[in-house]
Amino acid sequence: MQITDILAQMGGLQSVARELGVNESQVAAGADALIPAILGGFKKQAQAQPTGLEGLGGLLGQLGGGGLLDDVLSPQPTHVDRGNDVLGQIFGSKDVSRAVATNAAAQSGLDASLLKKMLPMVAMLVAGYMQKQGGAAQAAPSGGGLGGLGGLGGLLGGLLGGGKSGGQASGGGLASMLDLDGDGNPLDDILNVIGKMR
Template sequence: MNLLEMILNSQNGGAVRQLAQNFGLEQNQAASAISNLVPALSSGLMRNVSQAGGLESLLSALGGGQHARYLDDLSTLGRPETVEDGNGILGHILGSKDVSRQVARAASRQSGIGEDVLKKMLPVVAGMVMGALSKQSTSLGAARQQRSAGGSDLLGTFASFLDANRDGSIADDVLGIVGKLFQK
């Protein structure tokens, strides 16, 4: 199961229903919003983990951030502290508010959902992304131990989890995101 599927299927679709309720959307609109936001966040994560120390930094954040609660306890999705935490996550993943705005704008064009709604939803979805990654951190931690012992490539494990369309490559996912960001 990839990152997007894990979020969409969380709590048997309960996370999608909760976001729909929190943001005044239909359930299919919330699913569309998530489907259009997660690839951009995945791309930012891949960029970060491919840099020196990035993977270790992510694993450290996953180990201490208690992010799994965003998928385990759906009531957290409507709390102000979730938005605050999500904005911090966005700062690390995307780097700036300008990039966050571009992501919301591109997702709005693709989904037909208002950009203002998506700007508000983006930090919550960022928390959900970290929650999904946190739930997978056990396998990532095992892969990290393998890597330390000269084993398999952890980036490959991580990339396969982020592969939105499960074609074995995130390159097309990243190119699609970049294309969406710069379309007008």
């Protein structure tokens, strides 16, 4: 299942649509275009952490963890500054966030200004979901604390793979779990832009 579908089932896309005053199908199209870059940013963070996925799990916790997801789902207005903190961490600059929104606008046909508003909220949904799923795996009795790391690694690998190749998340090590090369995913182009701007 695509992560956009998962977030829709959880009510995340409805919350974003309600808050921004647009319809849910627009939010779904925007999320489909934005999420690959967000996941790519988390992939880069995992690779940059000296402790890999463990470091990424800690980073997600510092940014607000599962509370980020709850914030967007809440009937109260979303604290988008928390989403901007996530974006600052994974993209490094506002220029990269703008490039991601512009790229998503070209893909989805939606207005770039709408996507700029959506981006921090979608980043919060993704980060909160990843933390909750990784934490759930860690809480499971799997013989030590590595359950959460495997859970987060498998989750991130599976999300990046988009569910197209089921075995991708279970390969050997971080590199294969998060490998994107050669799948024709437009994310690679976005990450090239991000890499040049950092």
